Amino acid sequence: MSARDTVLATIRSSLGVTGSETPRRTAIEARLSLHPRGVVPKRGDRPAPSRMKLFQTMVEGAHGTTVELASPERVPAAVADYLRSKNLPMAVRRGSDPRLDAIPWQNERALGVSSGHSDGSDLVSVSHALGAVAETGTLVLVSGPDNPTTLNFLPDHHLVVVDAKDIAGDYETVWDAIRARFGAGKMPRTVNWITGPSRSADIEQTHLLGAHGPRSLHVLIVGEP
Amino acid sequence: MTLRVTSPQFKENARRALADRQLQKALGNVEQNFIEKRRQVAAKLPEFDLLRDAARDLKDHTLAHLDLYLEAYERRVTAAGGQVHWAVTAEEACGVVLDICQRLGARLVTKGKSMISEEIGLNDFLLSHDIAAVETDLGEYIIQLRHEPPSHIIAPAVHLNKEQIEADFRRVHTGFPAERNLEEPTSLLAEARSVLREKFLAADVGITGANFLVAETGTSIIVTNEGNGDLTQTLPKAHIVLASVDKMVPTLEDVSLFLRLLARSATGQEMSVYTTFSTGPRRAGDPDGPGEYHVVILDNGRSAMLGGEFREMLRCIRCGACMNHCPVYHAVGGHAYGWVYPGPMGAVLTPSLVGIDKAGHLPNASMFCGRCEEVCPVRIPLPKLMRHWREREFERHLSPAAMRWGLGLWAAFARRPRLYRFATRIAMKMLSLLSLGFGRFRWLPFARGWTKYRNFPAPEGVTFQAAWKRREKKA
């Protein structure tokens, strides 16, 4: 018997089942295809403007920072402001997400913008989030040809652009958006939920930022909620 | 190759731990930090207890359909281009990992935190085949330098003070100037970050655990604060996930439920920093990500637990809240438990996985205060399960003869209420007289285990039964 068969057979004998009972099969197929929502906290269930405020409060509670921008045209100046405030060189690495491509980067002449994945030498990256969750101040990013995962983890500073209208109240809303985009039962290779910058408490339970991932996380919220 | 089990020496381990000043200082951090943070963050979420009920029910549903969910999960992983490997034992799991590493010619492996890896003793096994496995979670990295097992399931180095960590870094990181200042925790972190950055970029294979596996999509999930797991799994040629059968969760909605409970119960955070959902290897056109994606599903005794009185233990999501709130853990720390899983969850799980003959003392490492059950996010009745083990241990005649004799005698009395009342009344009188009015005993025959560490109070007044009777009459 293969290891697979042994494990499944032991489970079945422990449960006293054969594996071919119709009611059991129907039960799991229904759950997998209907994916019913469970208890969803009320916290995020509020009108869009207040949802955006909650998102900002929660990001800041997780030691991230946020800025509101009226339109995508404002992004390059906001990025340059951030770099100046931290005394960083005027260079960022970004993915080629169409929404990032559409930003008029050339407006900020001093800012050097390159695109592609990171090899570990970039200090600052800019990503575009698929959405965000107000409940806990969590950004949702998905991998793909235009969105390198390395940009989320290797640079010291991670700047994330998110459309204000994509800030949901709860995780369940974002799962529906992902199903709508990738299809039922399908996922992009990586979905990253990011809540604040990297940290560790492994030395005497002292909280320190910047463990292995970015030391700071800055969220640029674009447009009206 | 499993970790050496020192659980049979629990009593000696505990005695040593109680006398270890460094350890006692470090354990103070557990008590001070985790409890209050969890309390605050739970109080902020009015639905917290409802979520716990739902999580308990969902786990029970999943366990009752585990065979079918595992099959559905496997189909999805395969459809996404990944491979599922099954392992009945620790040895088989190690063998699967070794085969993948050898096929890829791997010399250096980076690792995210995985309790399964500790359970199967993977690092030593790989090393014996000339493959270096480097832990990248800061706590795991530190204990790896010290050749120690973790002392806590989410804070593996919680038993150490920063001076000890500094000494280890000076001993091992020889490429740095000797006169550098490492007094502050930030400088220790910065040094570990720079050392491990090189490992991330150089590794051939990345191995992580999984907090959950999602049947709906064939997804594995890791939850970290450092981002080490992500660098581990994104940069190398292959990503290997180690998971046990009980990590299964039906859908993305269902896993959201557990994620709402996990960080809050574990570290008192609203949400951990990085929650990463991985499905298959790098896709066509992806600029980064691992070329291969493997999941090793380990049983190691769990499927047998499904059929018995310890099934509820398989609901555990490894949050660590039970040990954070356990007075025995606070006193002796994690190493005393003698294997990879400490605290109340370890006291129940370890005998199931390594055998009651080796871990028989652990279910006794409890004051039955019930705090673990009060905080467990999936409402595992840990005290009840520990009691089951004690009963089993008794039945299997593993307890010392005196205990059997004592319990037998007690049972004989208990079946004869009149005799019991009479005997206890006499015994109390005797003890009261013998204490010569001091109210306590410094030494008693047959009770040295008690009087060695504390005085035994001499009974004052009447027996419990008599007092109870009087109360009932009054009411």
Ligand code: SF4
């Ligand atoms: S037994 Fe409960 S409290 Fe303890 S680690 Fe498991 S889930 Fe957490």
